Amino acid sequence: MSGRIERAFARARKARRAAFIPYITAGDPDPGRTVALARALERGGADILELGVPFTDPIADGATNQRAAERALAAGTTLTTVLETVRSFRLTSDLPLVLFTYFNPVHAYGLARFSVDAASAGVDGVLFTDVPVDEAGPAHEALRRVGIELVLLVAPTSTRARVKAVRRLAGSFVYFVARSGVTGARTTLEEGLEEQVRLVRKLTKTRVAVGFGVSTPDQVTRIAQFADGVVVGSVLVERIAELGDAPELPGAIEALARSFALATRRK
Amino acid sequence: MAPLEELTEAWHEARRDRAFRHELAGLLETYCGRPTPISFAARLTKHLGGAGVYLKREDLCHTGAHKINNALGQCLLARRMGKARVIAETGAGQHGVAVATAAALLGLRCRVYMGTEDERRQALNVYRMKLLGAEVVGVEAGARTLKDAINESLRDWVTNVATTHYVLGSVLGPHPYPAMVREFQSVIGSEALLQIRKQHRSLPKLVVACVGGGSNAAGIFTAFVPYRQVELVGVEAGGRGTRLGEHAARFAGGEPGVLHGTRSYVLQDQDGLVAQTHSVSAGLDYPAVGPEHAWWHDTRRVAYVRVDDSEAVDAFHLLSELEGIVPALETAHAIAYVARVAPRMGSGQAILVSLSGRGDKDVAEVARLEGVTL
Numbered sequence: 001m002s003g004r005i006e007r008a009f010a011r012a013r014k015a016r017r018a019a020f021i022p023y024i025t026a027g028d029p030d031p032g033r034t035v036a037l038a039r040a041l042e043r044g045g046a047d048i049l050e051l052g053v054p055f056t057d058p059i060a061d062g063a064t065n066q067r068a069a070e071r072a073l074a075a076g077t078t079l080t081t082v083l084e085t086v087r088s089f090r091l092t093s094d095l096p097l098v099l100f101t102y103f104n105p106v107h108a109y110g111l112a113r114f115s116v117d118a119a120s121a122g123v124d125g126v127l128f129t130d131v132p133v134d135e136a137g138p139a140h141e142a143l144r145r146v147g148i149e150l151v152l153l154v155a156p157t158s159t160r161a162r163v164k165a166v167r168r169l170a171g172s173f174v175y176f177v178a179r180s181g182v183t184g185a186r187t188t189l190e191e192g193l194e195e196q197v198r199l200v201r202k203l204t205k206t207r208v209a210v211g212f213g214v215s216t217p218d219q220v221t222r223i224a225q226f227a228d229g230v231v232v233g234s235v236l237v238e239r240i241a242e243l244g245d246a247p248e249l250p251g252a253i254e255a256l257a258r259s260f261a262l263a264t265r266r267k
Numbered sequence: 268m269a270p271l272e273e274l275t276e277a278w279h280e281a282r283r284d285r286a287f288r289h290e291l292a293g294l295l296e297t298y299c300g301r302p303t304p305i306s307f308a309a310r311l312t313k314h315l316g317g318a319g320v321y322l323k324r325e326d327l328c329h330t331g332a333h334k335i336n337n338a339l340g341q342c343l344l345a346r347r348m349g350k351a352r353v354i355a356e357t358g359a360g361q362h363g364v365a366v367a368t369a370a371a372l373l374g375l376r377c378r379v380y381m382g383t384e385d386e387r388r389q390a391l392n393v394y395r396m397k398l399l400g401a402e403v404v405g406v407e408a409g410a411r412t413l414k415d416a417i418n419e420s421l422r423d424w425v426t427n428v429a430t431t432h433y434v435l436g437s438v439l440g441p442h443p444y445p446a447m448v449r450e451f452q453s454v455i456g457s458e459a460l461l462q463i464r465k466q467h468r469s470l471p472k473l474v475v476a477c478v479g480g481g482s483n484a485a486g487i488f489t490a491f492v493p494y495r496q497v498e499l500v501g502v503e504a505g506g507r508g509t510r511l512g513e514h515a516a517r518f519a520g521g522e523p524g525v526l527h528g529t530r531s532y533v534l535q536d537q538d539g540l541v542a543q544t545h546s547v548s549a550g551l552d553y554p555a556v557g558p559e560h561a562w563w564h565d566t567r568r569v570a571y572v573r574v575d576d577s578e579a580v581d582a583f584h585l586l587s588e589l590e591g592i593v594p595a596l597e598t599a600h601a602i603a604y605v606a607r608v609a610p611r612m613g614s615g616q617a618i619l620v621s622l623s624g625r626g627d628k629d630v631a632e633v634a635r636l637e638g639v640t641l
């Protein structure tokens with residue numbers, strides 16, 4: 001398992017916080033700015049960074065992340081350029097990094113070659129949005145060989161049998177989808193989330209990060225009381241869309257990240 | 268995943284249930300007008316001067332295409348599963364019309380996603396769906412065609428799965444869809460096998476169907492697959508050129524890939540990004556193909572060929588003038604291939620073509636392409 005991800009969760013726990021896990025789409029608004037944005041998120045208090053690999057057909061994403069993927073692709077982002085971005089970020093940072101990707105770009109790159117290149121670039125975890133756990137064996141094995149962990153999604157609708165299958169392949173955490181559907185900011189949280197998270201933790205015997213729809217510091221604080229990590233994506237992506245090329249973009253992202261990072265305290 | 272597990276289970280139960288099968292068969296007979304006949308195309312055969320051409324008349328189904336066979340099956344299943352709402356993607360609009368029709372018949376709420384480019388070129392069907400009480404939602408992403416409509420349908424489904432069944436329109440997507448849709452469409456081939464034996468007194472030498480996702484082709488091929496002496500040919504859209512982006516010929520230009528939860532041949536670039544496609548016919552304009560077709564291709568049971576836009580439009584006219592049947596532009600691709608090969612075959616031999624749909628929906632677009640104002 002990746003030492004960096006484990007250590008990040010341990011550090012947050014010790015500080016009586018949930019881990020803060022921001023998400024942005026790599027290459028949005030263009031590949032040249034991603035490293036600066038990643039650094040801004042780190043300064044803003046990220047514990048783990050989730051970096052989306054843009055895809056032409058992002059079926060698990062809502063409109064905000066779809067637009068981000070379109071901008072990134074239009075700017076020439078590919079899986080190869082994302083790995084280059086990770087490599088140059090790693091020169092100056094030890095922040096754990098999880099790639100959030102659809103399977104086809106990895107399939108085209110070659111699973112084995114991707115695993116090796118991702119590990120050497122400094123990727124710690126990979127989440128495939130469209131690979132169900134019963135099809136995830138080969139990816140898990142290829143990644144395990146190079147020391148990268150597979151991050152699996154668990155949904156409120158997942159059956160017990162499926163959650164148990166997740167347990168066999170999961171690394172230091174699983175990603176719990178706070179609400180069925182696609183990514184995107186929402187104003188309300190699903191009822192019963194706390195019990196669901198506890199159940200998933202019990203069944204998978206690993207940490208649970210909650211994401212999909214978390215959009216305000218207030219929601220983060222509520223989730224932080226019972227989850228091991230909180231993923232915040234669409235609000236950050238929306239801000240990137242608003243500011244685009246503006247020079248104040250990294251500063252604004254850092255400030256926004258900080259407001260979420262501060263909200264991860266446990267009471 | 269949970270929605271797929273629920274659907275798989277419900278479908279397995281339904282297909283074992285006599286009452287379900289009986290109800291579907293009854294609707295196919297008394298509502299769709301099945302069995303559809305096969306017609307011997309005498310003037311086309313004479314014109315081509317070779318093999319005899321038989322047309323399996325799915326254009327005579329209620330709503331004008333084979334799509335209703337699957338739409339009725341899945342809408343009955345939706346009702347059985349207690350889902351009051353159905354959604355569908357559509358390219359040519361035929362599947363959308365079929366689902367809107369079945370939903371009206373069974374009292375289900377219906378929403379259809381359609382790329383805005385397809386809404387433009389299949390405007391008649393957009394209005395038909397609305398007449399049938401469905402809500403039509405335009406999709407602006409990507410090339411604004413079938414693939415983008417499927418993306419949006421999948422997003423709706425995962426968000427509203429408690430109340431909603433997604434009626435996928437071809438042998439595409441994750442399990443159980445490819446197997447389930449093929450089974451609902453296999454009535455085409457089961458009927459045709461008996462009919463051609465009766466009318467031609469032997470098996471055909473060749474069976475031809477156009478392949479978008481591949482449902483009418485899978486529907487007619489399945490009955491003939493065990494007969495090794497029968498050649499099977501699937502016709503893909505050659506579009507306006509051979510470069511990536513100019514066609515939808517997955518077997519000519521595609522690589523294995525994963526799209527919409529299925530591993531199959533996918534038109535994509537070297538980075539695994541899915542390519543845009545082009546075809547004059549909206550129903551063939553899709554970058555992947557049903558996984559069973561990939562299997563038939565790799566095992567060489569079915570040969571896949573391409574027919575370009577202009578050949579298809581020529582065949583659209585040919586069948587209209589010689590047989591009094593205006594075919595859908597999708598179907599015209601299959602007819603164009605028949606026109607290519609029939610002259611080289613013996614006159615005692617038979618070609619069976621899946622006449623997957625009628626072309627009323629395409630009349631305005633063909634007129635526009637030919638500079639005719641209506």
Ligand SMILES: Cc1ncc(COP(=O)(O)O)c(C=O)c1O
Nearest residue numbers: 361479480481482483550623624
């Ligand atoms: C008349 C007709 N034929 C064929 C097709 C292509 O679909 P499939 O390959 O699933 O039969 C369509 C799709 O819209 C259609 O309307």
